[in-house]
Amino acid sequence: MVFENPPASELITISGVQTLEKGGELNNPVVAVERLGPEDAPVILIFTGLSPGAHVASSEKDKSPGWWEFMVGAGKAIDTNNFQVICVNSIGSCRGSTGPASINPDTGDYYGADFPDITIWDIARMTGLALAEINVQEIFCVIGPSMGGMTALAWVISYPQTTKHMINISAAMEADPFAIAIRSVQREIIHTDPEFMDGNYAIDAEPLTGMMLARKLGLISYRSTSEWRNRFGRKEDGTGSEIESYLQFNAEKFCRDFDANCYIKLSQTMNWFSLMDEINSPVDELAESKLESALIVSVSTDILFPPHQQKDLADLLNKSGIETTHLEIDCPHGHDAFLVDEENFSPVVKDYLGSISG
Amino acid sequence: MVFENPPASELITISGVQTLEKGGELNNPVVAVERLGPEDAPVILIFTGLSPGAHVASSEKDKSPGWWEFMVGAGKAIDTNNFQVICVNSIGSCRGSTGPASINPDTGDYYGADFPDITIWDIARMTGLALAEINVQEIFCVIGPSMGGMTALAWVISYPQTTKHMINISAAMEADPFAIAIRSVQREIIHTDPEFMDGNYAIDAEPLTGMMLARKLGLISYRSTSEWRNRFGRKEDGTGSEIESYLQFNAEKFCRDFDANCYIKLSQTMNWFSLMDEINSPVDELAESKLESALIVSVSTDILFPPHQQKDLADLLNKSGIETTHLEIDCPHGHDAFLVDEENFSPVVKDYLGSISG
Incomplete structure (x- = not known):
């Protein structure tokens, strides 16, 4: 397995021992970010879903396509001529930031199962501490899809005086029981793979059977039944149906460079997150923040973060006096729509950024 | 593991070697049926979903509750005062009919992995051959939910001159790619359990880890997100969330008496089935059948057999000149609604049977 940091990412070290919410500690953790566009332009901060790294779009420094290539770049909806874009790889991931597949500076060995x-x-x-290291204090707009949308909410509450606007896509204030169940079965599939060994597998011998199956189940939940109906033949034959080949191909691609312990840790964060349970009064806290407006985007066919969840989030923000628009995109691409549906997503993001840039 | 035949079921042996569609053979296969109500009354033939046996409702012979207890019995929607009810355990199952967990008469050992x-x-x-053995030739109404709905369609095509009416619930002419994918991952989970040993496990040592996970995934797909939202707390704690306990409890219950090879064989039948691909002209074949009317029932929140599939089925039947009604029940119980939603399902079935009994 290769956990290489793409060339355009910067690795920002946070000095000292950092205590985490659940009590664990990280010594000198690293956060990988990618910065695109002029350094003196207003900052757009992007948090990602569970699997992407900080490499959000191609640039001179890294010409390979980023995970949001259609959205970010010169002249695109998130225009790097007008904005400085900072994309963050989450702590716990294996794409540059400190996570289970990183070396523990205290032991010289991989964290592995010992990662808190x-x-x-x-x-x-950790993102806030990292941005302080590079003197980024003011965020024009924070953007987060999926897990990144949850992180954007935590960001606005954690750093209430930094951020003026937010785009929150296919995320929620807390996970839906259906999503909790899917993720719980995914983790159990990995846990029960004999190669997992309670997380103590060698870094180059990950529990591939479990990871493949967990990812396949993830892929099923990320798209919609109607998309697959149009895309795939229906039937199995002796060698497997089209949809099975699709799952196999995409799971293999993912498992080539994603660590099982990282997958489990990040999956768990989403099940734990709850704005309502963990914050005394979200309405008041948000009202006291610098947040002026928000755009909340739903996808009609998302079964993992269904539209009623984004409606609830928009209601909360409006209650906090933040001027919030809730848009539901009617498309067949399910939870992953923001990754593939350029036609619907680009104008929505572009128009909102245009409206707040005034 | 115990594969006991409930006392009210009859085991009907079909004499001789029977060749199956895919080329395999069964020597003297057995079909388990349960008969309730007067023997001279019009027959209602019930096919089941993947997991239930023939024990559809309690009676003097077997006082334990059947799988459709609220629907079948004296004075109930399927009234055993007026109808003879015959419920069939599918070939391939482990509830009385010949399946992988049965003894192969040719070897004296369990079929296991050798089951065709x-x-x-x-x-x-096989149901038709078994009913011929007990001289049942005329079916007033065939009823099938889920896999049983697919079987009811195959029944009407296979025995076109036997059956006057049909109730087809939460089924389809062919599986949806989403359902195919879910079932394919379920089977792969069992296949990759080291205890599965290509199906050659001992009958009392089934691959429980794989079965538990496959069943949990099944349970997730059988219900709806909205039902779970109302039913369960959202969060995980150290010992697992409410929804995880629910999945654990129900999967354990199921795995106590369901054989892994049977699960795999029956799961596969649904992925393979296609009325449109396998029958030259279903419209013409159905038009030439004795079928006079049909009731097709959908559930709004079913993600496994979504309502558009039943609409397509109703359209096909109407095209064949069969007087067909399509009803969509708007309830939060998903695919399994017919098993739990007495309030919506009893009147629908009762009214239809009343209308055709004239």
Whole structure:
């Protein structure tokens, strides 16, 4: 397995021992970020879903396509001519930031199973500490899809005086029981793979059977039934149906460079997160923040973070006096729509950024 | 593991070697049925979903509750005062009918991994042969939910001159790619359990880890997100969330008496089934059948067999000149609604049977 940091990412070290929400500690943790666009332009801070790294879009420094290539770049919806874009790889991941597949500076060995539990709040807080190291204090707009949307909420609560606007896509104030169940079965599939060995597998011998199956189940939940109906033949034959080949291909691609312990840690953060349970009065806290407006985006066919959750979030923000728009995109691409549906997502993001840039 | 036949079921042996659709053979296969109500009354034939046996409702012979207890019995929607009810355990199951957990008369040992592939068409045809053994030739109404709905369709095509009416619930002419994917991952989870040993496990040492996980995934797909939202607390704690306990409890219950090879064989039948691909002209074949009317029932929140599939089925039947009604029940119980939603399902079935009994 290779956990290489893409060339355009910067590794920012946070000095000292950092205590995490669940009590664990990280010594000199690293946060990987990618910065695109002029350094003196207003900052757009992007948190990612569970699996992408900080490499959000291609640039001179890294010409390979980023995970949000259609959205970010010169002249695109998130225009790097007008904004400085900072994309963050979450703590706990294996794409540059400190996570279970990183070397523990205290032991010289991989963290592996010893990596402490992390939460969405930790991801937000470590990002704040990292941005302080590079003197980024003011955020024009924070953007987060999926897990990144949860992190964006934790960010706004954790650093209430930094951020003026927010785009929150296909995320929620807390996970839905259906999503909790799917993720819990995914983790159990990995746990029960004999190669997992309670997380103590060698870094180059990950529990591939469990990871493949967990990822396949993830892929099923990320897209919609209607998309697959149009895309795939229906039937199995002796060698497997089209949809099975699709799952196999995409799970293999993912498992080539994603660490099982990282997957488990990040999956858990989403099940734990709850704005309502963990914050005394979210309405008041948000009202006291610098947040002026927000755009909340739903996808009609998302079964993992269904639209009613984004409606609830928009209601909360409006109650806090933040001018909030809730848009539901009617498309067949399910939870992953923001990654593939350029046609619907680009104008929505572009129009909102245009409206707040005034 | 115990594969006991409930006392009210009859085991009907079909004499001779029977060749199956995929080329395999069964020597003297057995079909388990349960008969309730007067023997001279019009027959209602019930096919089941993947897991239930023939024990559909309690009676003098077996006082334990059946799998459709609220629906079948004296004075109930399927009234055993007026109808003879015959419920069928599918070939391939482990609840009385011949399946992988049965003894192969040729070897004296369990079939296990040697059990041949079966299809929905085989389930229908073996049922026809078994009913011939007990001189049941005329069916007033065939009823099937889920896999049983597919079997009811195969029944009507296979025995076109036997059956006057049909109730088809939460089923389809062919599986949806989403359902195919879920079932394919379920089977792969069992296949990759080291205890599965290519199906060659001892009958009392089934691959429990894989079965538990496959069943949990099944349970997730059988219910709806909205039901779980109302039913369960959202969060995980150290010992697991409410929804995880629910999955654990129900999967344990199921795995206590369901055989892994049976699960795999029956799961496969649903992925293979296609009325459109396998029958030259379903419209013409159905038009030439004795079928006069049909009731097709959908559940709004079913993600496994979504309502558009039942609409397609109703359209096909209407095109064949069969007077068909399509009803969509708007309830939060998902695919399993017919098993739990007495309030919505009893009147629907009762009214239809009343209307055709004239």
